[in-house]
Each structure stands twice: as C-alpha cells, then as structure tokens.
Amino acid sequence: MSNLDFVAEGKPADWVPLGETQTVVDPMEMFFKLPRKTEFITGSEAARESIRRMNVDVAIAYPITPQSETMQQAGYLYDEGYIKDFYRGEEEIGVMSACSGASRAGVRTLTATSGPGLMRGMEAISSWPGARVPIVLMDMCRVINTPLAIQPDNIEMSFMLNTGMLLLHAEDQQDFYDYPLVAAIVSEKVDVTLPCAVSVDGFFVTHARGQVSMTPKEYKLPPRDGWASAVPAMDNENPPARLSRDAPIQKSNFISYHMHSSWQQEVFAAVERSAKYFDKYLGGLIEIINPDAEEFLVASGAAVSQSREAVRQEGEAGRKVGMIKIKSIRPWPMRELVAALKNAKRIMVPEFNQAGWLHKELCSTLYGRTTGTMIGGPRVYGGMTMPTEMILEWLADARKKQL
Amino acid sequence: MSFETLRPSPALKEFLPIEYKDLVDHGPYGKNKKVSDMGKFKEIIEEHPMCAGCAMTLFIRLMYIGMPNPEHTIVVGTAGCGRLALSQASVPFVYGNYGDTNAVASGLKRGLDIRFPNQFKDIVVCAGDGGLVDIGFQGLMHSWFRHEKFATVLLDNEVYGNTGGQESGMTNKGKVLKMSPRGKKDDKMDMLGLAKVAKLDYIARLAPTNPARVARTIRRAILIAREFGATYVQAYTSCNIEYSIPTPDVMKDAFEIEKDRYGFEEIISDRAKEYLKDLEAKAKAAKKAKK
C-alpha cells in the first residue's frame, strides 16, 4: 500500500495516469525548441493545455465566472491523470490556505480565481510570499462588486502589487498558454521561492478564440524539486531545532521588528532576483514596437492588443507610433522602461480599469527620468470594450492640444 | 528518514549545542516514549512563554508525548495562546493566518502524501476554540466532511485567551466575559455533536486530569486519522487568567469541571476499533518476537 493509492481511486487496475506517459523536458527546450502546432482555441482552453504540460501535483478549485471553465478543465485533467490530486475547496480563503499547505509540502500547486474570489482569498494570498511558497495562481480578471457584475475589468491586479507576489499579465490566448508554464518554473527557482499570479483580462481572452501555438502534449515540465527552495519544506525532513520555519518570526508573543523587516526585504529582493529568469523564459520583460518613435503607447494585458492595432492603423496613415507591452508587472521592468522611454515625447497608457494603476506605476518610474508628457488613458471599466478608435482619438486629441 | 537526518556526523556532534545533542541522544524520536517515562527523556517541548500554571501547556506537553511518530509529524496551528508553546517545540510548526488551520492542513497532508508515498507523515491541527470553532468553523467543518487525513485537537479554554478574554462560541451560556457584558446569550456550541454528524471515526472529549489518557487519546486520534481520515479531540484547557483560577488550583478546577460537566467521552467507529485492535496485536507480537 502506498499513500499515492488515492490517485487511481475508482480506476481499473491497469489504468495508467496519462501524466506518467509524458516525457519531461528542460524548460528552455519546451519554451523555445520543441516543435509547435497552432490551434484556434479559447483562453480557457489554452489554460487547460498549459496545465496539461505543467506537471501539477495538487490543484485546488473554487468556481467563479469567468474562471470556472479552467478549473473544471483541470478537474478533467486530474481524472485523466495529468494532475495527481484535485478537489473543490470550501471557498477562496480555504482554497488559498490549502494551496499554501500543499506548497509547504514541497509539491507543485495550482489554483485559479477571479475578482471577488481573489478578494476573498486575499488574506491568504497576501501571506504566501512571506511564507515563501511557490504557487501558480491563474487570475481571470473581472469586475469587483458592487454593483454585481461579471464583466472584464482588471482593477483586482492592483491589490496584488505590493504583496511580494510575482505578477504576469497575459495579453492573449497565446500568453495564457505560455505564461503559466514560465510562472511555475520561475516561482520554484531556489533564489526566488515565491508565488506567481498570471492575470488575464476575463472574457476578452478566456471566452474568445485566438491562435495558440503549442508544444506536443506528450511533453511536460520537470517536476517541482521539494528539496530545493529558499526555506525548507514543512516535511519534517530537516534536523529539528527548537524553531520552525516561522519561528524566527514567531519566537515569542511578538516578533522582533528587525526580523520582520529583514524578512520583508528578502521577499522583495527575491522578486527582483526573479527578473533574470523571466527575461530568459519570456524573451524579455517588455516587448517594444517602433523603438525610435516619439509617441508611445504603454500597456499590459488586453489593452496591448488594442494598442497594437492602433499602432498599425497609425502606420497606415504614415505616422510612426511606438508601443511597449509590459509582460511582467512584478518584477517591474524599471530599467527596461526607463531605457525605452527616455527620449519619448508623449506616453499614453490605455487601461482596462478605472484607477489607472499601470499609469501610476509608470509615473513613479519615469518621474525625473523623461521629459515626455504622461497621459493616463484611455480607460474602460465595468465591462466596457476599448475600440481602437478610442486610442486613435486620444492620440489625435493629445496632438491637437499639444500635450 | 527524518530520524536519520537529525543524527549528526560524529565529527560535527561535539560542536552542536547541548540542547540538540540531548534531543538526538535522549529525545523521543523513534523511541515511543510514554507518560511514565517523563523526567527520563528529553521532551519535544520544554520551555514556553505562556502564563504560569496554564493548563493548556500541560495538555500540549502531553500531546507531544502521545504522538506515535514525532519524527514524522507536523503541527499546524494559528493565532491564540497555544501557538506560543507549539512554536517552541522540536516538531515543525506551521503558523498561517488566524482560522486557516484545517484548510492549510488539507493541502499539506495531500502534498506530503504525494511527495512521500511510502512514509506516513502525521499532521496534527492544534488550535483554540476561537480559532477553530469561530473564525475557522467553515474550514473545520469541510475538512471533517471531506474526511481529510489529519487529527484536529481543540484547546478549549472557553474564551479568547490571547486577545484578553472575550467570549467565544465555546463559552458557556450566561458567562460574563469581555464582549458578553450581560452574560453570553447562547449555548456552548456542540462540536462533538457536529463531529458525530460528520461521521468521524474518532471523537473524544476530555480534561487533562489523567496524563496517560491524554497521551493515549492523541495517539489514537493520529493513528486513526492516518487510516480513515479526520478525527477530533476536544480538551478542556482552562484559562486561569481570564477565569480567575488561582494558579495552585488549576488542576483542582480541571477535576471539578470534568466531574461537573465536561466528562470523558470517546467515540470510536467499528472499523477504527478493529484497526486499533489489529495494531495492538501486531505490537504485542513484535514485542514477543523481540524477547
């Protein structure tokens, strides 16, 4: 008898989990060398194919639109044997807490949520980085209530900015296939050991189809190495001392402020250390179009696709507009952005949220480092779409007003 | 495996602190120590910053002695007085957010089963009445109904001790405490009743009046959880500070409360009884073979 017997529960005796038939490949091989085939699929389907290749040990789910489709697909992947353990948790605090437990055991852990679910799980999520638990969190953005709505809006990402979470923002279905795989690998690097959220704008990407080029499903990422992490797993495989992982922090009634501040410093230093890995696996933290332009659109997520089209149409009209896609929000590509925008005369930041969190991030980075004008917008929220014309109009308006 | 990892190489040993050497040479790992051995071996918990005379510390000390395999055990706790002692023990201790214990333990146990397919890793949730029955109620219930394979030990001091004496779901009706200025309006929550509804294989309620019984109860809860899933132990661990029990009278109070209302109750499912019998028989046979 083995503790793993539950994996095959209810299956015939000769059942082979399909995950066991996959071949492990080096991440660089998977990301850049294996042949790829393109399919026209939804973002949720792209997420499923990503999870299939992620070599997930434990996936814990709780339904919420527009995420549900992905985690129920994860359920089917578990049934087929691509994931070792899967269950529907009690609600998001329970799910996010259980994820921290699973990751503390040293196994690869996955969950996904959206807007209100992220908010409900936030107490647990915000304590993941301090607990140094690698976890992949797929975040399909939607409006945060109230009034009740389920439409796309990425305001929820702003709540993760200062937690110590790694945070990627997928533009389209292709990114939502690629980024979670990268997230799994980077979050488990010993000098990182942090959770990573991959956000995507709900519905626009999750429920719409796009071209996704994928490696053969016969290949998967290497498993998590539970012995390699910045802090040891909670497995009682380390010599006992009268302190546990948390004990330097919880040694007496209250922790020493010195200990807590250095622990926090280390978490945020680990975020910075992750940049070199994302740079390698994502082919850069940012993507630049027309680097020598004077006008720039700077965006992340679905706003990038709209910006691309605006850049194309401006090009047709004979005007060269530059564009920067920010792939990684945390680590924040400060150096890359400063270098790319130092000669820009006008920087416009289209966003899918009311607060303009990306604009604020960019302003604090570029303050005193550019003479260009920062324009916060256009912005849509509450479920609105952002027609390309809107960006073009804002550009025309800014030119007219000589902003 | 763990027991081996804790044994230092002979060359290194002399440089290790005496505390550590004592744990290796005279600790309970892999040795199955009993309550009657107390004073003759290095215990998993010795020092703690809890109030003098607190019954909870005695219970926690006995809980560690009851663990069948401390070298493969992880304790999951939360905010509350108990964690002050739990975090000083030489068994790893997970401390997350207040009330998250049973969700964390669910993930932890499942993860460890995957990583160590051939080694039982015992998880014990040990937390207060506020932590488990109030803020952690949902996680507690769902871990029971999912029959997650770990033991839950409730340190029932019938009050929020660590935040200075507020009433909890486990406080008795009528009791005047902070936040129940006119006396608590509702009954003490019937957690044993809920455990029965969830059909747990092992349910026990006790006071720390009989040390050997505490250790045996914990041992059974852990062994049965390994095999059949969620088990529950509810222990009266008085808060002498908030209930104004003079320190020398703490044990007297425990005996009185046990006699008056707390009692000792142990509910074991048939299959768990069979399993315990089987284990006992095996242990006896092994002892005989040794002789």
Ligand SMILES: Cc1ncc(C[n+]2csc(CCOP(=O)(O)OP(=O)(O)O)c2C)c(N)n1
């Ligand atoms: C989310 C959250 N809410 C509230 C608290 C404050 N808090 C810390 S300990 C505690 C009371 C503990 O009572 P109990 O769980 O019964 O344990 P005891 O101290 O009585 O052993 C509370 C309310 C907290 N730490 N976190």
Ligand code: SF4
């Ligand atoms: S406050 Fe009460 S429960 Fe907490 S340590 Fe003191 S006596 Fe024990």
Ligand SMILES: [Mg+2]
């Ligand atoms: Mg209490």
